[in-house]
Amino acid sequence: MRRYLVRKLIIYILTFFVAATIDWILPRLVSGNPISILLSKMSLQPGTYNATYKLYMNAFGFNRPWWKQYLTFWTALFHGNLGISIYQFPKPVTSVIADYVLFTLALLIPAILLAYFAGNRVGAMAARRKLLDNSVLPVSYLLTATAYPWLALLLAFLFAAGGIGHFFPISGGFSYGLLPSWNWTFIWSLVTHWFLPFLTLFLVAFGGWAIGMRNLIIYELESDYTHYLEALGAPTRLVRRYAYRNAVLPQLTGLALSLGMVVGGAVVTEVTFAYPGLGYLVFQAVGNNDYFLLQGIFLFIIAGVLIANFVIDIVYVIVDPRTRVGISGA
Amino acid sequence: MGLTVDHLQVCYRTLRGDVKAVDDVTFSIEDREIMGLAGESGCGKSTLGNSLVRMDVRMRQLGGHVELDGKELPISDSRAMRDFRFKEISIVPQYAMSALNPTRRVGRMVAELLKARGFDYKSALPELERRVKLVGLDADILKRYPIELSGGMKQRVVMVISTLLNPSLLIADEITSALDVSTQRAVGEMLLEFRDRNFVKTTMVITHDLSILAQVADTILVMYAGKLAEKAKADVVINNPLHPYTQLLISSLPDVGIRHDEHTLVGIPGRPPPLLNPPVGCRFRDRCPFAFDRCTDEPPFVEVKPGHSVACWLHADGALPSGGV
Amino acid sequence: MTVLKTDEAAEKAGAPDAAVSAGSGKPRRFEFLYFALRNKKLLLGLSVVVLFVLFAVFGPLFVQHPMLNYYIPFRPPSSSFWFGTNYFGQDVFSEFVSGLRESLLVGLLGGCGATVIGMTLGFVSGYKGGLIDEALNVLCNIFLTMPVLVLLILVAGFLHHTSGLIEGILIACTTWTWSMRAIRAQTFSLVSRDFVGLARLSGEKSRQIIMREIAPNMSSYLLLVFILSFGGAILTAASLDYLGLGPTNGMSLGIMMQQASDWNSLQLHLWWWFVPPGAAITCIVGGLYLANVGLDEVFNPKLREL
Ligand SMILES: Nc1ncnc2c1ncn2[C@@H]1O[C@H](COP(=O)(O)OP(=O)(O)O)[C@@H](O)[C@H]1O
Numbered sequence: 001m002r003r004y005l006v007r008k009l010i011i012y013i014l015t016f017f018v019a020a021t022i023d024w025i026l027p028r029l030v031s032g033n034p035i036s037i038l039l040s041k042m043s044l045q046p047g048t049y050n051a052t053y054k055l056y057m058n059a060f061g062f063n064r065p066w067w068k069q070y071l072t073f074w075t076a077l078f079h080g081n082l083g084i085s086i087y088q089f090p091k092p093v094t095s096v097i098a099d100y101v102l103f104t105l106a107l108l109i110p111a112i113l114l115a116y117f118a119g120n121r122v123g124a125m126a127a128r129r130k131l132l133d134n135s136v137l138p139v140s141y142l143l144t145a146t147a148y149p150w151l152a153l154l155l156a157f158l159f160a161a162g163g164i165g166h167f168f169p170i171s172g173g174f175s176y177g178l179l180p181s182w183n184w185t186f187i188w189s190l191v192t193h194w195f196l197p198f199l200t201l202f203l204v205a206f207g208g209w210a211i212g213m214r215n216l217i218i219y220e221l222e223s224d225y226t227h228y229l230e231a232l233g234a235p236t237r238l239v240r241r242y243a244y245r246n247a248v249l250p251q252l253t254g255l256a257l258s259l260g261m262v263v264g265g266a267v268v269t270e271v272t273f274a275y276p277g278l279g280y281l282v283f284q285a286v287g288n289n290d291y292f293l294l295q296g297i298f299l300f301i302i303a304g305v306l307i308a309n310f311v312i313d314i315v316y317v318i319v320d321p322r323t324r325v326g327i328s329g330a
Numbered sequence: 331m332g333l334t335v336d337h338l339q340v341c342y343r344t345l346r347g348d349v350k351a352v353d354d355v356t357f358s359i360e361d362r363e364i365m366g367l368a369g370e371s372g373c374g375k376s377t378l379g380n381s382l383v384r385m386d387v388r389m390r391q392l393g394g395h396v397e398l399d400g401k402e403l404p405i406s407d408s409r410a411m412r413d414f415r416f417k418e419i420s421i422v423p424q425y426a427m428s429a430l431n432p433t434r435r436v437g438r439m440v441a442e443l444l445k446a447r448g449f450d451y452k453s454a455l456p457e458l459e460r461r462v463k464l465v466g467l468d469a470d471i472l473k474r475y476p477i478e479l480s481g482g483m484k485q486r487v488v489m490v491i492s493t494l495l496n497p498s499l500l501i502a503d504e505i506t507s508a509l510d511v512s513t514q515r516a517v518g519e520m521l522l523e524f525r526d527r528n529f530v531k532t533t534m535v536i537t538h539d540l541s542i543l544a545q546v547a548d549t550i551l552v553m554y555a556g557k558l559a560e561k562a563k564a565d566v567v568i569n570n571p572l573h574p575y576t577q578l579l580i581s582s583l584p585d586v587g588i589r590h591d592e593h594t595l596v597g598i599p600g601r602p603p604p605l606l607n608p609p610v611g612c613r614f615r616d617r618c619p620f621a622f623d624r625c626t627d628e629p630p631f632v633e634v635k636p637g638h639s640v641a642c643w644l645h646a647d648g649a650l651p652s653g654g655v
Numbered sequence: 656m657t658v659l660k661t662d663e664a665a666e667k668a669g670a671p672d673a674a675v676s677a678g679s680g681k682p683r684r685f686e687f688l689y690f691a692l693r694n695k696k697l698l699l700g701l702s703v704v705v706l707f708v709l710f711a712v713f714g715p716l717f718v719q720h721p722m723l724n725y726y727i728p729f730r731p732p733s734s735s736f737w738f739g740t741n742y743f744g745q746d747v748f749s750e751f752v753s754g755l756r757e758s759l760l761v762g763l764l765g766g767c768g769a770t771v772i773g774m775t776l777g778f779v780s781g782y783k784g785g786l787i788d789e790a791l792n793v794l795c796n797i798f799l800t801m802p803v804l805v806l807l808i809l810v811a812g813f814l815h816h817t818s819g820l821i822e823g824i825l826i827a828c829t830t831w832t833w834s835m836r837a838i839r840a841q842t843f844s845l846v847s848r849d850f851v852g853l854a855r856l857s858g859e860k861s862r863q864i865i866m867r868e869i870a871p872n873m874s875s876y877l878l879l880v881f882i883l884s885f886g887g888a889i890l891t892a893a894s895l896d897y898l899g900l901g902p903t904n905g906m907s908l909g910i911m912m913q914q915a916s917d918w919n920s921l922q923l924h925l926w927w928w929f930v931p932p933g934a935a936i937t938c939i940v941g942g943l944y945l946a947n948v949g950l951d952e953v954f955n956p957k958l959r960e961l
């Protein structure tokens with residue numbers, strides 16, 4: 001078990017290392033100096049421009065040898081310093097991220113978990129049950145085949161813009177008129193703004209889990225241990241319970257693998273609903289050529305995904321007894 | 331009493347047609363009898379065994395009926411069969427090595443199974459432990475996961491589980507095939523022991539390996555391509571077989587009692603006919619050294635001597651008057 | 656993309672298929688056609704995809720109002736403007752035709768690229784085993800855990816000019832992991848079979864063994880992997896385009912949705928602007944997935960319905 005987790009941990013650290021390096025190289029590969037972009041936004045006098053340019057080049061370290069820059073980059077990273085945002089100058093990138101991260105978490109965590117549980121349940125129920133299967137399966141396939149932007153637009157149009165009604169607000173994280181505070185009006189505003197983006201993410205993921213679980217259950221129901229149980233007269237309830245339990249294991253692996261995908265979906269969804277999460281922020285960063293912010297969010301998201309992965313690994317070890325007996329030396 | 335199988339026909343339904351894996355099979359097993367079911371791999375032994383316990387979704391009963399202890403077995407009604415399984419009729423499947431749920435401790439699985447069948451695990455536990463020890467295992471294997479057990483251990487655990495409720499009929503499918511010679515012997519001893527201790531009343535030992543049958547079986551039934559070829563007392567089948575197929579099977583065993591692999595049996599030249607659209611007439615005709623013109627008709631399975639039945643035209647004329655088996 | 660099987664499931668589901676194909680040569684091809692023509696899922700999925708491909712090829716013949724001409728804006732679908740007109744008065748149908756072509760091409764490029772990369776690395780990894788496998792597997796896991804779309808946003812954000820070609824290549828370079836996983840697992844299970852061992856013993860070169868013994872046995876599997884990659888690439892491209900990171904000059908189904916969203920089609924109820932592109936994507940990708948399930952059943956007798 002320890003071996004398993006350590007191995008995973010090494011891969012995650014490597015992943016972070018690679019991601020950070022990509023993050024560092026990219027802006028240095030492309031033309032267009034982030035500093036000049038930053039300065040062009042500050043509308044300075046021509047005379048002061050050059051002086052400020054030098055100042056910033058020094059401050060950001062672009063005029064030092066590349067390996068020094070790389071080292072500085074890592075040192076800064078270890079100090080939790082991701083640089084200064086251009087788009088929200090002169091706020092540090094970390095505090096810009098901090099403003100947005102809660103919205104993303106509030107969106108992603110329920111969407112991922114609920115879709116996972118609901119999809120698994122429904123998929124398991126549908127397996128080997130003709131009627132349910134014939135309705136659940138096609139719907140699930142349509143859902144997974146749907147592009148996030150389209151589902152987001154469709155839901156926004158139908159339920160927010162008046163296609164069917166104006167049940168939900170169409171954009172933002174809460175009503176403009178409100179100030180963040182813990183009263184019911186504000187919480188209700190949060191919930192109504194949250195619902196459609198959540199639903200978008202939920203639906204697409206739900207389809208995938210339902211299909212996956214259905215196929216896995218069918219596979220488990222064809223397996224030897226199931227046949228033996230049946231040969232010993234075990235009731236369907238027990239047989240399905242065992243099948244579900246075992247089918248959940250590969251689904252957990254799938255959950256870890258799907259995280260990157262869902263995060264991508266979140267970007268698109270947040271942009272559509274102008275929902276003030278990290279995805280929306282990343283989009284703003286691209287639009288405003290805010291490279292530091294872009295780099296910072298990327299690293300932040302990677303770190304989040306890796307941590308989530310590790311949490312799932314731990315859950316896997318807890319759920320799958322086989323990874324545990326490994327240590328007792330069979 | 332015991333088991334009576336009467337003109338049983340079982341097929342696999344495939345998109346290309348029915349594969350008749352068990353074709354018009356009739357035999358019976360007495361109480362306390364251990365019957366060996368032998369034949370090349372693919373001749374329908376497992377299908378016959380499985381059909382008595384649990385029909386696969388692909389399997390269909392085309393005809394015949396089965397009685398156990400005088401009661402009709404509703405073998406094609408999976409729901410009705412549930413009551414019989416485990417209590418009256420039980421199986422050690424061919425896939426015993428993978429028959430245990432990989433994510434449950436052995437004991438827990440048995441507990442959940444017993445509970446689901448309306449038994450109490452607590453009160454069954456002493457007997458379970460006693461039997462686990464009887465087959466030479468430590469009682470704490472019940473606390474282990476299947477991956478912690480060796481193949482032979484799993485095999486024995488499955489035997490203990492399957493016979494825990496003292497079924498009338500035990501079907502043991504290829505229980506020695508995956509084991510080494512000494513373990514094979516031990517497992518053979520276990521079969522005898524289980525019978526002697528009345529854990530099981532009648533036993534059907536399915537194998538492609540005649541040598542194990544020489545050790546344990548009272549009678550031997552030989553199948554060929556879904557049909558019965560010969561049935562007699564074990565020593566008769568081994569020493570004086572009548573059917574050309576059985577004769578070839580026996581002669582390809584250099585020395586009974588030594589372990590033989592599948593390929594020693596396949597040592598007979600040629601291959602069995604396909605079971606999807608089998609040829610008419612005697613199914614062994616292509617490979618039979620004695621085939622003659624009459625063999626284009628199907629030979630009946632008839633009793634030629636008391637307790638000795640054969641399906642071969644060479645012996646059909648010596649058939650005893652009434653065809654009771 | 657969760658539709659793609661995980662390692663374990665892939666190995667489980669793939670193995671019987673390989674067993675069948677290893678055993679028999681010619682009759683199998685015939686059998687394939689026999690079952691393929693009788694598989695409703697395959698036929699339905701395939702016909703939907705083929706329909707859209709034909710539409711992309713011959714669509715321009717039906718375009719009556721060139722994309723760069725401007726007519727009366729906000730016109731709902733009618734007999735002269737089949738898909739209506741957009742905010743600027745452009746014909747949505749003509750946009751749709753160009754967009755469909757671009758999206759299919761980018762998807763094809765991304766899907767092919769990802770399959771080829773994944774196939775190569777998967778073969779080598781599964782066949783060579785040992786250190787090479789270890790290294791490639793780590794590489795695969797690194798890319799697997801990385802959020803692809805965010806990585807692509809990062810890359811595309813730094814590129815000032817993108818084209819369909821670049822987009823396709825970027826997608827291929829970031830999404831090959833799924834095919835590699837699947838093919839690696841499959842290669843493992845094939846390599847452990849006798850006939851590969853024989854080939855190895857007889858001193859054949861690795862590449863020859865891979866090409867002659869392993870690849871043909873996996874052709875069916877490769878097809879499945881490609882279909883899923885194709886569908887996945889179309890979806891990824893749609894999201895990228897929608898974020899404005901797609902081809903700088905040009906039209907695609909994702910760009911249509913982006914423009915529709917940017918120019919208030921929701922508030923103005925111009926549903927005919929964003930419904931067709933998204934619906935087309937769902938149909939094509941859904942058709943691909945359905946065909947994939949059908950093919951899986953054809954190749955893998957265990958899955959066939961009774
Ligand atoms: N699921 C199935 N579908 C179609 N044919 C099958 C299936 N399972 C077994 N068969 C066929 O039935 C015949 C008997 O199989 P089986 O009973 O397993 O043989 P044995 O146990 O004697 O080796 C074989 O020829 C085999 O090809």
Ligand code: SF4
Nearest residue numbers: 612615618625642643
């Ligand atoms: S019936 Fe004929 S072919 Fe069949 S076993 Fe007897 S002699 Fe041989």
Ligand SMILES: [Mg+2]
Nearest residue numbers: 375376424504
């Ligand atoms: Mg068998």
